[in-house]
Amino acid sequence: MLTARNLTVTYPDGGRGVEDVSFDIESGESVALAGGNGAGKTTLLLALVGILPAKAGSVEVGGLRFSKENRVEYRRAVGLVFQNPDDMLFMPRALDDIMFGPRNLGLSETEARQRAYEVITELGIDHLAERSPLKLSGGEKRMAGLAAVLAMRPSALLLDEPTAFLDPRARRVLIRALERLPQAKLIATHDLAFAGALCSRALLLKEGRLYADGPRDDLFRDERLMDECGLEASLPIPAAGVYWR
Ligand SMILES: Nc1ncnc2c1ncn2[C@@H]1O[C@H](COP(=O)(O)OP(=O)(O)O)[C@@H](O)[C@H]1O
Ligand SMILES: [Mg+2]
Known part of the structure; x- marks a missing residue:
């Protein structure tokens, strides 16, 4: 449902x-997207959402192939949570950032608010709605940024280094939130324990x-392979869904 074809x-x-x-x-x-610094993770995510143009090849979500003509429809279907939440949050209240996408879709004020609150409730961040994103902690900003993307109801969710700026507890909260989401996910990270908790591929x-x-366990445990990719093999990795409980 989320496809890259010979993408350059x-x-x-x-x-x-x-x-x-x-x-x-x-x-x-x-699916975890792992690789050392400069491996191309961010570039790949930006191309998958149609922000960076493909020089060759194509990207597709839910059978819809990205083109200039369908970019509005395409970008509705795939959401990217940027590495730095400050790149996504710029309104005086977190609620307005979360309503921003739905408002842009042309929804009424009532519908936009309803959508925002659905997501806020789902993520358990009601207490953040009226706060200024400027004054949120790293973990709170991450959740607000995730909420802003989910309010668009994407069918695929991309996350770029989602544990950057998070302490262990905020990381755990994020894992639990992501576990419950039904969307297809591609998670760029070199935090392999985090990736391992959510992804089996x-x-x-x-x-x-x-x-x-391939299967997470085969790859992450392969010392030579991980070393070649600028990463460290991690042994052992608990099964997806049982980490951090
Ligand atoms: N804005 C840019 N302009 C020029 N080169 C870039 C830019 N962003 C990334 N690159 C290059 O593209 C490659 C992949 O970078 P990036 O996708 O940021 O990797 P990662 O996210 O895995 O650290 C690197 O060689 C990097 O130097
Ligand atoms: Mg990057």
Whole structure:
């Protein structure tokens, strides 16, 4: 349902980006996107939501192939939680940031508020609604940013280094929230314990290329493979869904 086909992205200044990446993520599947700094994780996510143009190949969500013509419809179907929540939150109240997307879809004020509160309740962050995002903690900002994306009701959810700026407790709260969400997920991270808690499959990027795609346990436990990708093998990893309880 979330597909990259021979996707190549390069930056105008010659920055490497990603090259010839192909994979397909099923509905409801959670997949870790791992790789060292500069491996291409962020580039890949930005291309999957249609922010960065594909130089070659294509991206698809729910059978809809991204093009300039359908970008509005496409971006409604796939949501990206940016690495830095400050890039997503800019209104005086968190509630307004969460209502921003639904308002942009042309929903009425009442409907936009209703959608925002559905998500706020689901994530258990009612207490943040009236707060200024500027004054939220890293963990609270992360939840508000996630809420802003979920209010668009995407069918696929992409997260870029979601545990950046989080302390262990906020990390646990995020894991529990993500576990309950039905969307297909692609989670870019080098926090392998976090990825392992949510994903049973992993993609490994190395120097812009998809280096491995397979069961999390096979990949994350392979010392040579992980070392080649600038990561560290982690042994053992508990089964998805039982970590941090
Ligand atoms: N805005 C940019 N302009 C030029 N090159 C970039 C830009 N962003 C990233 N790159 C390059 O693309 C490659 C992948 O970077 P990135 O996707 O940010 O990796 P990651 O998120 O895995 O750390 C790196 O070689 C990086 O230098
Ligand atoms: Mg990155």
